[in-house]
Amino acid sequence: MVTRRRVSTRGAERDGSVVATPTARRRAVRRLTGAVLACGLGVGLTPAVAGASASASAAVDGVVRVNQQGYLAGERKTATLMSSHALSGQGFVVEDRSGRVRLRGTVPASDGAWNSRYRAVQRLDLTALRSPGTYRVVVRGAGVTSGWFPVTRSDDVFRELVTKGVAFDRLQRDGDDLARTVLPRSASHLTDRSAQVYAWPDMEEDSDVITDHDLTPSGGTVDVEGGWFDAGDYLKFTHSAAYADVVLYTSSELLGSAAPAALRQEARYGLGWLSKMWDDRHGVLYLQVGIGSGNEDGTFYGDHDLFRLPQADDTDTSPLDRYVSHRPVFAANRAGQKISPNLVGRVGAAFALAAQADARTDRPRALRELKKAQDLYALAAVDDPPTPLVTALPNAFYPEDTWRDDMQLGAAQIAVAAQRLGKPGGAYVADAARFAKERIAAPGDDTLNLYDVGALADVALADALRTVPGRTVAVDRADLTADLRRQLRLGVRASHEDLFGAPVDIDQFDANSHAFGFITTAALYQRLTGDTRYAGFASDVRTWLMGGDPWGVTAMVGVGTRFPQCIQHQVANLAGSLTGGRDVAVGAVVNGPNGADNFDGGLGGFQDGMRRCTSASDHLDRFDGKGSRFVDDVRSWQTDEPALDMTGAAILAGASSLAAAPRTVPWWVRPWFRPGAALGS
Numbered sequence: 001m002v003t004r005r006r007v008s009t010r011g012a013e014r015d016g017s018v019v020a021t022p023t024a025r026r027r028a029v030r031r032l033t034g035a036v037l038a039c040g041l042g043v044g045l046t047p048a049v050a051g052a053s054a055s056a057s058a059a060v061d062g063v064v065r066v067n068q069q070g071y072l073a074g075e076r077k078t079a080t081l082m083s084s085h086a087l088s089g090q091g092f093v094v095e096d097r098s099g100r101v102r103l104r105g106t107v108p109a110s111d112g113a114w115n116s117r118y119r120a121v122q123r124l125d126l127t128a129l130r131s132p133g134t135y136r137v138v139v140r141g142a143g144v145t146s147g148w149f150p151v152t153r154s155d156d157v158f159r160e161l162v163t164k165g166v167a168f169d170r171l172q173r174d175g176d177d178l179a180r181t182v183l184p185r186s187a188s189h190l191t192d193r194s195a196q197v198y199a200w201p202d203m204e205e206d207s208d209v210i211t212d213h214d215l216t217p218s219g220g221t222v223d224v225e226g227g228w229f230d231a232g233d234y235l236k237f238t239h240s241a242a243y244a245d246v247v248l249y250t251s252s253e254l255l256g257s258a259a260p261a262a263l264r265q266e267a268r269y270g271l272g273w274l275s276k277m278w279d280d281r282h283g284v285l286y287l288q289v290g291i292g293s294g295n296e297d298g299t300f301y302g303d304h305d306l307f308r309l310p311q312a313d314d315t316d317t318s319p320l321d322r323y324v325s326h327r328p329v330f331a332a333n334r335a336g337q338k339i340s341p342n343l344v345g346r347v348g349a350a351f352a353l354a355a356q357a358d359a360r361t362d363r364p365r366a367l368r369e370l371k372k373a374q375d376l377y378a379l380a381a382v383d384d385p386p387t388p389l390v391t392a393l394p395n396a397f398y399p400e401d402t403w404r405d406d407m408q409l410g411a412a413q414i415a416v417a418a419q420r421l422g423k424p425g426g427a428y429v430a431d432a433a434r435f436a437k438e439r440i441a442a443p444g445d446d447t448l449n450l451y452d453v454g455a456l457a458d459v460a461l462a463d464a465l466r467t468v469p470g471r472t473v474a475v476d477r478a479d480l481t482a483d484l485r486r487q488l489r490l491g492v493r494a495s496h497e498d499l500f501g502a503p504v505d506i507d508q509f510d511a512n513s514h515a516f517g518f519i520t521t522a523a524l525y526q527r528l529t530g531d532t533r534y535a536g537f538a539s540d541v542r543t544w545l546m547g548g549d550p551w552g553v554t555a556m557v558g559v560g561t562r563f564p565q566c567i568q569h570q571v572a573n574l575a576g577s578l579t580g581g582r583d584v585a586v587g588a589v590v591n592g593p594n595g596a597d598n599f600d601g602g603l604g605g606f607q608d609g610m611r612r613c614t615s616a617s618d619h620l621d622r623f624d625g626k627g628s629r630f631v632d633d634v635r636s637w638q639t640d641e642p643a644l645d646m647t648g649a650a651i652l653a654g655a656s657s658l659a660a661a662p663r664t665v666p667w668w669v670r671p672w673f674r675p676g677a678a679l680g681s
Contacts, residue, residue, distance in 0.1 A: 165651035196220075239400075258658070309570065309574050344410060435457075612634070
């Protein structure tokens, strides 16, 4: 797993007000860019002891964590009872809204202590509860009651992840082509239509603070208007946007005719911006738009030094904000020179997936998209990749250290696109297989997420091996499915070791996106092989994500009864209602729990212009344990800032899981997904 690093911090001084806030942006280096859902949004944390008598609640301090979004009727179902002392041997029941008991059970032995307050954690098996309805768990002898939860259909659960996730992507749109959302927004950053290209600035080590006195122009102007904001701030990155577009196109392909129209539209929207960032004519790939922080001299500011609605930048005339109102663009390479292969692979994959989607309906456009992918692919620096790999400025925003997975994905998708358009693709299949063999021979410990697309690459190559005629190559379908099993076993092992079934270390960054990645990998593996052995694991992971963690907070805004209330997202904070309870950033997925040491410096003050939002009254800190914390506060970049890739992980998990249900998506949507297909067939 990629080791996350934090960028150094400093105080941002504006108008005489010092804000103690980090100055970097990402999970690894998350910067305070603000944001909030209304403090009154959604319902409060459901008390797990609701309805208990005073004497019982005094005797036992306990809560029951359940899947708030809903369990599927036929899947494995678990709930987790955490209590001040062990309740093994106590009876529990599951009752419906009418009070009728639908399931009885006995609390098992404790698996261990979570923290000094909750010294016993006990997993309750609810699998036998199969009838659709709304239920709650009651441990009557201890006076502990869970919140209500549904048992429902797969379409209800997984389609919600897709539709609400896409809604968040639409909220992230920049430029003039804004999608309809619940938030009042105006066109923003129209000056990006004529943005100046600059040389890479020098920066403080592990920081986005620029040490140069000024930026240095290195080219002309380019049109980079549009695209998506990467996270709660307004920076735009080719690296993460390409991943998001791969996710959207892959999800649309998986769902076929069942794909929501908004999903296809958003994939097309993302590709439009990538087409601007890849200058095929001159062989230049532009890397990012905007800078995080200003310089150490204080002669100019960056995106993270301001807290505002995005359209405010277009009328900002302050000389200090000149690189906010007229944002710089940086290139990943000089014209015609080699490009970091991690970027080439994922951007090329996005163009190739678009070509596949357009092959039957708009052949000329599909051919243009295929050419873009192939021209970009030819510039990959596979013989001499840069160290570190190029991702963003600074690199610490996105400290990626793998590239063969990206190149395998790009080559395989180009091969399939070429085949659909009647062009030769065998050489790309051979390349993809070579990258796969090299990657599999030296596997890391990361799994599907923004930084590692190996699972998607394995499935894409399995598709290419089936559909593209060619020579004998370095790997076969058995090798690829074995690699998927290897990745899944990492999650299964972690889930067995965690008291709540988390598939990752929750004292690390990107817990939620990795967890959604495991759901995707399990679904893709099942469709590729017909093997359902990881279905129960995927169910446990979804429960953990949807309220089954120690804090009882779901990963996605607008899903469940207690979701993040105070996300660090400027548009949600400033354009959202603080009193109406509207789901202003529906579909946003936050980072999730993180290492307690990331909070050693505290949360700092509220930035100028920020609407205060904190869920401190929920006392979530009582559920911190094992070196991890979750803080629902607009200042908590460590746990509470959403991002394109995190939400994309949920979209893909939903789409792949829907595709794994034969009644929802026909087997012919992708031939290699045929249930029960023999390996190597």
